[in-house]
Amino acid sequence: MISEFQEALLDTVGACPPTQIANNKYENVLENLDSGIMLFDSDGVLSFINVQMAKLLELPRSSLAGRNLMQILHLPELSRFKKKILRIYKETIFHRKRYHELIDEYGRHWLMTVTYGDQMDGDFLFSVKDVSDYKQIEQTAYQNDKLAMLGRISASIAHEIRNPLTAIRGFIQLLRPHLMELGRDEYARIILTEIDRANDIIYEFLNSSKPSAPQKTAVSVMGLLKEVVMLTESEALMKGCQIALDENNELMKVSIDVKQIKQVILNMIKNAMDAIESISGEREGCIDIHTVLEGSYVHICIEDNGLGMDHNTLSRLFDPFFTTKESGTGLGLAVSYRIIKNHGGFIHVDSKHGMGTQFKITLPVV
Ligand code: ADP
Numbered sequence: 001m002i003s004e005f006q007e008a009l010l011d012t013v014g015a016c017p018p019t020q021i022a023n024n025k026y027e028n029v030l031e032n033l034d035s036g037i038m039l040f041d042s043d044g045v046l047s048f049i050n051v052q053m054a055k056l057l058e059l060p061r062s063s064l065a066g067r068n069l070m071q072i073l074h075l076p077e078l079s080r081f082k083k084k085i086l087r088i089y090k091e092t093i094f095h096r097k098r099y100h101e102l103i104d105e106y107g108r109h110w111l112m113t114v115t116y117g118d119q120m121d122g123d124f125l126f127s128v129k130d131v132s133d134y135k136q137i138e139q140t141a142y143q144n145d146k147l148a149m150l151g152r153i154s155a156s157i158a159h160e161i162r163n164p165l166t167a168i169r170g171f172i173q174l175l176r177p178h179l180m181e182l183g184r185d186e187y188a189r190i191i192l193t194e195i196d197r198a199n200d201i202i203y204e205f206l207n208s209s210k211p212s213a214p215q216k217t218a219v220s221v222m223g224l225l226k227e228v229v230m231l232t233e234s235e236a237l238m239k240g241c242q243i244a245l246d247e248n249n250e251l252m253k254v255s256i257d258v259k260q261i262k263q264v265i266l267n268m269i270k271n272a273m274d275a276i277e278s279i280s281g282e283r284e285g286c287i288d289i290h291t292v293l294e295g296s297y298v299h300i301c302i303e304d305n306g307l308g309m310d311h312n313t314l315s316r317l318f319d320p321f322f323t324t325k326e327s328g329t330g331l332g333l334a335v336s337y338r339i340i341k342n343h344g345g346f347i348h349v350d351s352k353h354g355m356g357t358q359f360k361i362t363l364p365v366v
């Protein structure tokens with residue numbers, strides 16, 4: 001007996017029996033799923049393929065349905081996927097792995113699952129899903145994990161460094177009257193302020209596993225750059241390189257934690273000096289610093305004509321403890337990255353091996 005409701009339903013969909021309606025519904029769902037789905041029967045013949053899977057293979061479904069795996073493999077349009085398909089086949093059918101992950105030519109991550117066994121009546125169901133977003137989250141979590149580890153190790157390093165610094169500070173204070181007699185009180189003053197700065201840096205950046213919140217004040221970008229350049233000029237001369245600061249945009253201000261941003265720029269100039277030192281003699285070293293105003297952002301560009309970086313170095317640049325230097329810590333850029341992120345900015349790097357490097361720090365202007 002068909003109920004009134006079912007009768008009405010049959011009228012509207014054109015006299016399909018109820019099971020057919022349900023089947024259509026399920027098929028519709030499968031057809032339009034965001035995962036790609038393919039069903040092979042026990043003879044290896046493709047009996048169903050949904051829209052998304054055909055899209056992924058970049059082929060019309062009509063050219064695939066009804067063919068067996070061998071015939072599909074020999075389709076000229078699929079020749080570029082042949083190796084991948086064979087590998088998936090080997091992993092899932094021979095090695096009986098239920099999952100297989102792959103990365104396509106556009107860098108997207110795909111998760112392939114295969115289902116077979118009693119519940120499938122001898123059929124093999126393959127489904128493919130774009131998992132790039134999950135991978136991204138996984139990678140961020142991994143990076144955060146590394147930063148947390150960095151925090152823990154830093155805490156013990158900080159403790160070890162603060163002790164000798166305290167000793168040095170004490171002795172410089174004892175020496176100060178003698179330096180004054182020689183008319184060199186300025187040296188003592190510089191040493192003391194630099195030791196204090198080092199202490200502050202250790203405290204603020206390394207002694208905590210969480211990024212410290214910036215204590216912001218509005219300052220002139222050019223004023224800040226001039227100060228940092230002054231601090232590094234003598235070391236640069238010793239290492240045989242010149243620092244050229246392009247003094248424009250004098251009035252431009254940024255709201256920053258001065259100590260933190262100074263630390264970032266100092267680190268980049270030091271890296272540039274190291275890169276130049278390692279090709280010493282090849283050409284005259286030059287570090288060019290300039291600013292560019294773009295909308296509500298300022299780019300601080302620090303360019304060197306030193307060694308440059310290869311692909312491997314570029315891809316690991318901001319990893320804590322990644323260094324190519326014998327006495328490097330590999331912390332400079334990891335900490336810099338964190339600081340700039342905390343200021344709502346970003347760092348961009350451009351480098352050519354053997355030619356030089358440009359770091360571009362972007363910060364919002366006041
Ligand atoms: P460290 O200076 O202690 O090695 P950093 O985090 O400051 O640590 O830098 C990491 C690595 O990045 C360096 O060891 C170096 O290989 C590379 N690098 C950074 N800046 C430059 C640059 N200007 N030119 C070439 N390589 C650089």
Ligand code: MG
Pocket residue numbers: 267270271332333
């Ligand atoms: Mg460094």
